[in-house]
Amino acid sequence: MPELPEVQTIKNDLEKAVCGAKIIRVLVNNPKVIRQPAPAVFKRSLEGLGIKRILRRGKLLILELSNGKFLTIHFKMTGQLVLRKAATAKKNLESSQPVNINSRVTFYLNRGMILDFNDQRLFAELRLINDWQELAFIQKLGPEPFDLTYADFKDMLLKRKTAIKPLLMDQAFIAGIGNIYAAEILFHAKINPGRSAQSLTQEEQDVLYKQIQAVLKSAIKHGGSSVDDYVRVSGKNGDYARFHQVYGREGKPCFVCAQPVKRIAQAGRGTYFCLKCQV
């Protein structure tokens, strides 16, 4: 599930590969993922445009186009952007390998590149809009973790009684953190996910602030976490899952104290943590 580090990785990969490229043809294989405008208009408007710049805000990927409009992509849980060469596509076709069964939208670019937007579960949202900043979702978004000052973060924590883990996942509180990184950050900060935000000591606030940045930064450095569907633009896995301390490790020994990692449900989501290390 692409969270901030995964979307940032896609942005970085895409910048190298398709910045300055032109969209020649668009194939809408499943109109469900096109939220705006009507799929036929979406297709027609995009064809012929260049890709000028790639941006990210929270978990949203934004492609700035040569006419000043924006193509926004929210990956939700199973969205992928995978680049392939046109020649490879032909070869696959010849060997009748079923490739990209979940390709919902295919972007044919110049330079012989094909960009597939895959999405198994059809939750993803693609939009072609005049101004991405006007999206309701964007307006409600909290600060970017890397722009947030420590003083502001402390203030934000003190105002909230909610459990810290669901709060970290609340996009209106802070943008970009999902279920995986909320768990990993809290493990590194040694904070129990059920703790009320305003109960954190000064020292805990400080460590939490630092670990949000450290964990996200390290995850970006390693190309994100390939659990479930996430892959990089190259189709290869991100590397960060091998650094996971608690996420998806229920019953397995904590790397620090060897106690079995615990899983509980919080706000309807699975939370992984170490009872002994996280107080």
Place this chain on the structure above:
DNA sequence: AATGGGACCTGCGCGC
């Protein structure tokens, strides 16, 4: 303000 649920979806893994 905070919390809890359902909805949207599909594939997987589990139990029988």
Place this chain on the structure above:
DNA sequence: TGCGCGCAGGTCCCAT
């Protein structure tokens, strides 16, 4: 072996 069911979670939306 096969079938049905629950689960996975990002976001929105409604109810309390």
